[in-house]
Every structure is written in structure tokens, then in C-alpha cells.
Amino acid sequence: MAQFGHGLLSQTPALLWITALLVVLLFHCSHLFRMRGEACWYHSAHVVMLLGMLYMFSAPAIGLHFLPPRAWIIVYVATSVAILGWMLLRLLRRRSLGKLWAVAFIQQVAMIYMWAPMRFWLPLLTYGFVFYFVGEIIAWLANAYSKLEPLAVAQAHARHAGGSLEPRSVFGDLCMTTMAASMAYMFLAMQLMAPMPRHLEQLTESGPAAPPELAPPSYVAQPMPEPSSRAVAPPPSRAPETYEIVAGDTLRRIAARVYGRADLWARIAKANPGLDPRRLRVGQVIALPASAPTQR
Secondary structure (H helix, E strand, O other): OHHHHHHHOOHHHHHHHHHHHHHHHHHHHHHHHHOOHHHHHHHHHHHHHHHHHHHHHHHHHHOOOOOOHHHHHHHHHHHHHHHHHHHHHHHHOOOOOOOHHHHHHHHHHHHHHHHOOHHHOOHHHHHHHHHHHHHHHHHHHOOHHHHOOOHHHHHHHHHHOOOOOOOOOHHHHHHHHHHHHHHHHHHHHHHHHOOOOHHHHHHHHHOOOOOHHHOOOOOOOOOOOOOOOOOOOOOOOOOOOEEEOOOOOOHHHHHHHHHOOHHHHHHHHHHOOOOOOOOOOOOOEEEOOOOOOOOO
16 A cells, blocks of 8 residues: 555656646636735635645655755744634624635645645544545536635625636636645655554564474474574674655665565654655665565
8 A cells, every 4th residue: 555655646646736737726826816806815816726736746756855844833823813803803794705715725625734744634524524625626617616606795896806706717727626636646655655553563573383283293304404504694784774765766766675575664764753754855864674574
């Protein structure tokens, strides 16, 4: 599963998503500069969201790392609070509110969770976000969101902003579909990359015990030990105790390079508590197990 997750975020699919999201970013920026008032703020929220998604896909594609995850969390907490405050203010004043703001609020909360350290991730919640954004994809393709916005809000914006809160167009709906698809894709890939639970990791490392019927009977002559004059095989070579991350590195690639087995990446993750496998920074120094793990 982890290998499949790394494949989903390898360089080629990441570059394809970057290209698609750049088109969506241009769409929102064009509306951002042409509109005013509420519609302008609505598209601003999507621009901030798109910048975070582009950054996240750029990490595996080109090794882009210049902002810590904490900075992105602060950004999306601020946008979530701003949207929630706006909705509550409109409701308290008994004014009409475009219900697409609720969709935007859920998207911003999802971005907070996406940038949170993976030790706080819950598989049930992660897959819940995957299914939610799949639902968004269906809704945008079916033009279901056009019924969410009250007519009064659309007319008010048509007078001074040249359109409704979310302009209805086939291209616009495709752009919103692309945003939702990128979110579902990222959540799925990152969850599949999450480290294996400790009790399952120990089980896979130790391997299943041999069935009793395969054990040699006690009366069968055992092979004699080899003469001491034979050359003793040298002990397994020690792996480097630290490793400095370079562009394009993943824990699987490091494990393959150091141990010759990509599937041992979880041991590196275990040796570095708090290390987020999806956000390795160029120049970051990580600890490695002192010796090469025993081959199964």
C-alpha cells in the first residue's frame, strides 16, 4: 500500500496535477481581478487553497521546500476563521448568504488537516475527506451547486460585480471539479503512504512462525558445524548513521539506496520520531538504523 501511495505522488503524476492546477489558478485569478465585494473574497479563498495544493504537489515533483507545514496551517486556520466569521455575521444580521461559502469553509478545514503532522491523522477521517471530495466532483459535474446560491445574492452581485458568487460556466465547473479531484487524490495518496501501525510493523518484520510439522524431528541427524579453519563470513556492513536529504528523495528511495530494499522505509521512519515521510526537506539530516536490517 505504501509503495502504491508513493507511486501516486511520484514525479510524473505530480507534474500533471501541477499543470492542471495552474490552469485552475489562472481561472480564479481572472475572476479575482474582475470582481468586487463578496465574489472577490470567495475567489481569494480558492487562490489560497490552490497555492497550498501546488506547493504540496511540487515537493515530490521538483523537491520544493521553503515553507514549514506550520506556516500553511496558520494560513488555513486564518482563512477558515475568516469564512466562518463572515457566515455568522451574515446570519446574525439576517442577510442572505451564498451557501457556497459553506463548501469553501469545508475545503479550508480540509487543508488544515492535510498539512497537519501525520501522527494526528485518523484513517477514518482521511477516507471521509476522500469520499467528500468525490461527492464534490459529482456535484460540480452535475451542476448541483447552482441551486445552492439564493437568487437575491446572485442578483446583487450581477449589479455591481458582473456575475454571481460562482459564475456558471462549463469551464468554471471543470475547474472546480479539478480542485476537488486534486484534494481527493492527495488525501488518498498520503493516507496510503502513512507509516504502518507499530504492532503490524513488528508482525511483518518478525514474519510468521514456521508450522510445527515443518520442524525437523529430534532424531534426525543434524549437519555437523563447519570446521573452524574455514573463513568466517564478514559481518554485514553498517549503514551510515545519518543521511542528508537531496532533491527527489523519498524514504523508499533512501531505503533502497542504503539497504538495497525499498520496503524497509518504515524502519527509517521508526528511527526518526516525528518525521513526516511526505514532507522531506532538502538538506534535512535524518537518522538511520545503525546496521543493515536482517534480510528475510
